[in-house]
Amino acid sequence: MTIKRMAGASQRKFFANCACCEPSPARNSVPLDRRNFLAGGLAALGLGSTAGIMGAPAVQAQAARTRIDVHHHFLPPMHREALAKHKMGAPKWSVQMSLEEMDKSGIAASVLSQVQPGTWYGDSAESRLLSRAINEYGAKLVQDHPGRFGLFATITPLDVEGSLKEIEYAFDTLKCDGLGLLTSYDGKYLGDPSFAPVYDELNRRKAVIYVHPLTPNCCNNVVPGIPPGSIEYATDTSRTIAHLVFSGTSQKYPDIRWIFSHSGGTLPFLTQRFIQQQKVQKHAHLPNGPMPEFQKFYYELAQGNTKAQLSGLFSMVGVSQVLYGTDYPYRDGAEVNDGIAAWNFNATDLRSIENETARKLLPKLKVA
Secondary structure, eight states: OOTGGGOTHHHHTTTTTOGGGSOOOOSOOOOOOHHHHHHHHHHHTTOOOOHHHHSSOBOOOOSSSOEEEEEEEOOOHHHHHHHHHTTOOOOOOOHHHHHHHHHHTTEEEEEEEOOTTTTOSSOHHHHHHHHHHHHHHHHHHHHHSTTTEEEEEEOOTTSHHHHHHHHHIIIIISOOSEEEEESEETTEETTOGGGHHHHHHHHHTTOEEEEEOOOOTTOSSSSTTSOHHHHHHHHHHHHHHHHHHHTTHHHHSTTOEEEESGGGTTHHHHHHHHHHHHHHHOOTTOTTOSHHHHHHSEEEOTTOOSHHHHHHHHTTSOGGGEEOOOOBTTSOHHHHHHHHHHHTOBHHHHHIIIIIHHHHHOTTOOOO
């Protein structure tokens, strides 16, 4: 994201327009017949038995801290200063706020990631200094609060040389758990070929990449009265996933593990359109269509946990690809906890979503 892109009033409105800053959606939705839906939908996709989702008694809440939050933002002072310098808003945040929210919501550990719009303001030198400062601050939080935090380090892949240096430092010195990327950088989505040297190194390291959306270049004020966060954040996640898959990037770097925000955005509702696209365009690298690629990615549940959203997600992937996330400080854990409880997961699947899959993906993460 560049300064030109967010000039004037649109810069000042950026965070006001962010979906993360809008009021939480209603938590009550029209009941769905999950048993019939999952029995037919998952079986048709070859995702195995649905007995794990439907068969056991519901687990509505957990008093102990057992959850692992993979969508938890932090805002170091130097990042707040950079946002203010470039006339962008910022959420209220402190370490103590995070810890209090985690305790209240039954979260044992949170993996920290940057707030949007990240560290790119059109200058590589500034981006390198800011990314380094953010990453060192995050690593210090991990050290100072054992078992409570992990870190998705920040880079800017537009700056390939700087990104490669920061990847080495973040993984080898700071011992980060993975990287946190945004859906696009200055209009380039994550399948852009210029990012290849960065992906070569991340694939070699078998890295985990967590991806968060932001307002795209195209769509800052498309519908009057509807801020871009209400529609464009979820859509931008779908754009970058489609770009990764149809460009062949996700197949070229098979050892990178991708986590996408908000239950994949609008992706679960667009899968048939992407299947049809492959039938027409016949990409040689997708002999079985795009679904196998969509199904190997991971998706977290922040702002993607209503019954309708979960129905869409579980028509695409199994429980093993789903993770717990809150979107703190923009949303709290109560929202996703309520959504999970309303779906009525059994104990095995609840453990998988809230803890076990994160531990498998992030083996270095220490959990209190």
